[in-house]
Amino acid sequence: MCYVDTSAPDWQVATFRIPQCVDLGQIEKRETLPSFHYELTASEAGGQTGVLPWQNDSAKPTSCVGVFARDAGARHPGRRIHSAKSWLSHDGVDRTADFLPWHGDADVPRMSPVAASSEYLRHLRGAWDDAFAEHPLHEQDVVITLPASFDEVARELTIKAAKQAGLKRVYLIEEPQAAFYAWIDGHRHDWQDLVRPGQLILVCDIGGGTTDLTLIRVRPAGQSNDQVQFHRVAVGRHLILGGDNMDLAVAKLAEAKLNETSAGTPPSASQWDRMVQASRTVKESMLDEARGASFTLNVAAEGAKLLAGAIQVELTAEEIDATLLDGFFPRVPLSDRPSRQQSGFQEFGLPYAADPAITRHLAEFLSEHRRSGIDEQDTESADRPDLVLFNGGVLAAPAIRQRIVDSLRDWFQAPGETWQPQVLASQRLDLAVARGAAYYAMVRRGQGVRIAANLGRSYYMQVQHDPPRALCLIPGNAEAGQQFRADDHPLHLQVGAPVQFPLWVSSTRLADRVGDLVAIDPNEMSALPPICTALVRGRRREETELSVFVESELSEIGTVGMYCVDAEHGKRWKLEFDIRSTLETDRDAHTGSGETAGIVDSETVEACADAIESTFGAEPDIKPNQIVKRLESITETSRNDWPPTLIRELWQFMADLETGRRKTPAHEARWLNLAGFCLRPGYGVAVDDWRVQQMWRMLHGRLAFPASQSRTESMILWRRIAGGLTAGQQQQLAAPMLAALRSKSRRIEPHEANEFWRLIASLERLDVRQKIELGDIALKEFGRKKNVRLRPALLWALGRLGGRQPAYGPLNTTIPVAKVESWIESLVAIDPPESDVPLTLVQLGRKTGDRYRDIAAATRDKAATYLQSRQAADHFVTLLTDGGTLDRDEETAVFGDSLPLGIRLGR
Template sequence: MSESAEGAEETNLSRYVVGIDLGTTNCAVSFVDTTQDPWQVESLRVPQWVDLRQWERRDTLPSFHYEWTVEEAAGDAPRLPWQESSPASCVGLFARDAGGRHPGRQASSAKSWLSHDGVDRTADLLPWHGEAGVQRLSPVDVSAAYLKHLREAWDYEHPDALLADQDVVITLPASFDEVARELTVQAAKQAGLPRVYLIEEPQAAFYAWIDSQGEAWQDAVTPGQLILVCDIGGGTTDLTLIRVRAAGGGQVQFHRVAVGKHLILGGDNLDLAIAKYAESKWQADQPETKLTPSQWERLVQASRVVKETMLATERPEEYTINLPAEGARLVGGAIQISLTAAEVDQTLLDGFFPAVELNTRPEAGQSGFQEFGLPYASDPGITRHLAAFLSDHRRSGMGDDTEAADRPDLVLFNGGVMGAPAIGQRIVDSLTRWFADESDWKPTVLDNQRLDLAVSRGAAYYGMVRRGQGIRIAANLGRSYYMQVSDHPPTGLCLIPGSAEAGERFVADTHPLEMQIGTPVQFPLWVSSTRLADDVGEVIPMQSGEATPLPPICTALVQKRRRKETTLRVLVEAELSEIGTVGLHCVDPVSGQRWKLDFDIRSTLETDRTAHQGGGEAAGIVDSETVSQCEEQIASVFASDWKGDSQPPSRLVKALQSILEQPRAAWPPSLLRSFWQTLFDEQAGRRVSPQHESRWLNLLGYCLRPGYGVAVDDWRVAQTWRVIHNKLAFPAASSSIESAILWRRIAGGLTPAQQEQLVLPLNAMLRGKGVRMPTNEALENWRLVGSLERLDIQTKIEWGRLALQMSKNKKHAKLHEAMIWTIGRLGSRQLTYGPLNTTVPRDEVARWVEQLTARKADCSSLPLALVQLSLPTGDRFRDLAEHDRDAVVAWLRGAGASEHYCSLVRDGGRLETDDEAAVFGETLPLGIRLVRS
């Protein structure tokens, strides 16, 4: 059943309604002054730096963040009129242009990073390839910086109507996932905008078209028509279908019926393609020479200008890119690359908008663009994505209307890329070829003036629609949400139907659920953009191709702050908020008590990216009777009243292997996590003796390794941290050693803050200062340091340099193997679980490799460490230079290493299972693999 949250009249309405286009390449602000009659949408010209110490008002604010150099900030420090002091950075036009000179000081594409589910989007990772000393910011921080600038610019122009007090509508891609939407709201709050609404960009673009037409829009549309909104911006491609339906009194209504998949594919990709082509053309004449990473960044910056120039209606026949010389060749070393109009057309038009058939599907695989660390769409062919979208959705929303069109009669283009007439014509030609049959049909292109302002203008118009004025698009959700309630095959309980609109609340009361109190509960969440007719409460098979997984939702149900182990019958309540985010609660229908269900974001960002499809759950289940025998064995060993004549802790593993009739390496993750729970419940038994504690710690870490891969592992790791960190029962060396092993084993589930806490007390001891650490303990702590991949880059560099220095000293000979292993982990080009933003820079690692290849093969761990340090990834900012990799290959061959190692360093690839075990430190549980960045 549904319950509408609409109807509550708003009071104290603000004077202004403001729309903000938070774009990948440009931001814009439009507004309505509601005191005007008739009201109209206007645009704010945004004050910003256009040159050093020169500011002007411009229609848009380029989405670039730049940290001033010392020279730029010297003297009369630059500050805008509303700034009391000079900030260390700026955003806007100057930030965009200065980045061409100093790319390592510029952060860009924050919006694409905000939707990147392969990194921690709240981590300080921009500029992605920043210069040393430049402050790193998270995608949320950079987005907040743009919004803060827009807020301050607005307040400067409207001191009596501050932006924080107005109705503000922010735009985002229709395909943004729930996490990206939440983070957009977070960025707004961080920028001082506590009250915002969200609207999807294609809808905003269509609202802008309605507004621009005045009353004439009614002459352009008729009931039954299907409208395609094709929005290709700087970072994303968004596809939306809107149906025109008849309403009473001869009027029409607009219904948004389909939204495409999230595609990080846009103007940034076109820039990269031009840069790739230009580089290959230049290298054809000098194959032995390669661009440096900084030259490459400048080339990408220049390629944006090439794109804009060569796709314009009036364009030259040729464009020459000039790159300054670097290093010793400052005189006479500049690079010039000339591109013809035909070459640009072939690269961009044929590469991104090829002529394909309607039944064509995008190709799977990995994108060829790795330099920016973003998960670009694997297939750059936008027309292939368009063909798949229309094939899947062109009949959506037709119902029983036999007059409804199944081809897009009208097309509305939006986004910076669509400013190029040649691209728009390619798309029109494709649609005509797909649907014209033998007639002379072709779609009508709706005129949307000022593509750079359309989205912000449409957002402001939508703000008035929310107040009951203007023409409304009946924009139902267009996606159905399901909570998985059973496995094999997975089935889902429909929580939110595709017909939902913002503000509606739903209760799945046809299928009450039984929840365990006092322990974490977790349900995977699924979303479908094709199953739009399912009703709330229906149980539906989650068939491949019809639904895709989202981060799971999880909580720990606790009553009155006490752990109460019982079950409770609950209902699931779901709400699509006014700002477009999904909220879920478990509700006790008797008491009315509610528990918030949160997206388990970390399971998607940092650990097992598909927690409910992980191999860990599928690796095998042991029958309950056998599990009970094992749990009884564990409980007997760790009983708080354990007697000396009972089974000693040292024989526990052998006893468990005997019961299970299989070695512990074959224990499946489901069994391991069950043992973890039993050990955790029996934690009092670790205090019986030092032997009990060391065995308890050893087995607990073994059962939870690698800290991810099974549902709710984040909760298990958090609980482990709570009861063990700095809380060992005995000062014995065995407890210290086993705790270090435990943290190494589950490091993949530890947060950056927890990893920092682990390494701080080791600083002095591992350097041989202060209290001397016994060799066995030092060995395990060195390995612990190497396993902490979420440490910040500078900390990794310091530990890597220390390991290099100490591993040359014969006094530390017993620790050399552990130190070399640690160097390989710290400087690895492909992290086993950590986010890309913690990768040690390649220049630093090149120095490590130079020192290591100067050594004899005196450590068995050295060949694998060198492979980790030099394995190519396809990202020129991570990969070592070719001559460095050649040196590694020569060393490996001289040391008699396997040809497989040489091949990995030369050509790239995956480590074998035994090598992955060596990298991790031991075997992984069945079905769980290292999650490589």
């Protein structure tokens, strides 16, 4: 944390020394606050003899951040949160949900990535306010640094974390840009002697969790070459790749050597955590210039095993070089490209970059962008990086810096030329971004040297599916505070209906202008969460269309805002980023997989609408039990083959005629069945989130007939669309069901029990503890003789509750391995005759490559042997032992229903 006293005439950037716990009862001021959060054990909390100055003396803290959190967490990894910033940019989990520490100890309260980030900022605020009570932090301009490649959702959530910490005047700056500002500040009297117009500067920022690449071009200021300006012209893709991956690689090396020299069992999950922590020390020591010939990695034993369970592995310098330098920084040609396959690093649940070779990512980045910012008349500007600025903890290692310099020399040195890029000296890699952020705050006030930081990314809204085309909304040369209006191509907005616009971003198409209509090329453009608005829909015949254009802005704090504007009256609608769609439900909808599975002609659709109206309208002449056959006759296809475009249209017709379900119990039962079928699986088609919310408002707690048939059909409906329900809605559905299971006096009707269990097990966003409780109850009920007919449903429920690969839910709701292993052991011991058993075992034990989700090898082998003894399908055994993807029939069995064409389960 750095700051500037703006009242000083000759202002300087100063480092704020942050008070923090470095040991129990020991508080010291340090220049950095390690971004770790740690939940104290009971003995540690009781032994605290001191609190931080701004904390309440009467209430001993139960958690801490900083040095002690880092060090104590190395001993108790299940109590420590780390990599919150990487989780904040992870689109495979609910970033606002409480799930950290990832696979933490059972007694440790969970926090979201947003809350953890807020805790660090809250600590800084408390420390600052204690030191400068007359200038509290919430009254200051606060600049927060973040990776250049953070997506818009991660940026918005960073602002949210700051607000939760009580910070009001917040601005964002990208870390590579901040690092360059720190270099300018460090050379404020001679930087002009170190650069010249035409040069290209590469900022290479490799931290613990991410790699950020940025290019800055040096241009003349005005007509004279005596003055220069800095223009940021390119930003690399988001790469969750850094020091954490290197620690994992060293740990995997140690584990492999351990397996070679010992017949012992692999490290347990907790031992593995400590092995990764020890590997960080190995990495830092063996990349130092003063390293020895080898390093011994030690991991203490667990519990009563004492010395017999300790791990000790000797790693040589040559092995470390092969793992770290050749593995992450190989000497590759400039034409080499990173692999796009799934990453081998699955240890912490994070979506690590598929290819760990940072030099390949660098080669791709420079090949795409080294001419960025050069126009046709510009013959002076370089197309190779003359200067390199290193930043981030990984690049403190001289060997890694040299490997990158050598790679750049190999790529760009002309034949017969002696050339290599000049490295710009940085005073402190660990303080650079904070110093640069403070300097940037002064630049915002008109002082210091400004980097002309173009956005470096162009934003597009998809407006056409076949062929896919998009409208450029924000150009790559945009700067903070600018507004743009794409009025050359007016759009038609249907009022009274949900609308969703898929959003795309490109860091290579930087020459497109606002209003340009361009073809979508997935090789050049990446999908972002869609932006959407949904107005309450009236009867479809009353809908109107408006001519609108899109207005967009790049805010001063670094976030993107977009609006639909009525071309005639000027009415504006804010287009919000659909943050939920970045979880598991709707994030792939805008790729068109569901929409392109088949289009039905308008005459057929209208005939279907008439049939539905003839069943549920004012003058019905089709009986409820005949409507599905009538629709199959009209479409000339089985209902399981209706494409998503058709079934969502049919759902809308059903929704428009929702009051028709109230005619008779038979009408309601058929309406519930058909509406749920047409909206299944609750995601996969644009604006499905909106449709599911409409269904919730229409139905939850509002059955017209409390008959058993309506109750059963409503359970089927909620199961079918569970993937589109929020965690809160799933909790509301589950609460009375859990109460019924826990109660000795309340009874579940036998004829409803099957759907009861299938519904509650399909609610994948329930709390882990609730899912464990449900699984234990299901296993207990499975053993009762009276439940013979219920056993298939109980097996299905066990598979969904304990599945290693959720059907749609976020990974943070996965049940711990030990509990799932106990369920597998129980099922194998029971050896039930039901044909559903193999699928249940596959769901419980399917290999993922994630150590924290995968069952132990011994349990997996036992389950595989059992499947073979039952002559289960070979693919089931492969999924269990090697992993892989489900085929269509297996997906149908796991989902419990046929899936619409073009829509797959989440993984």
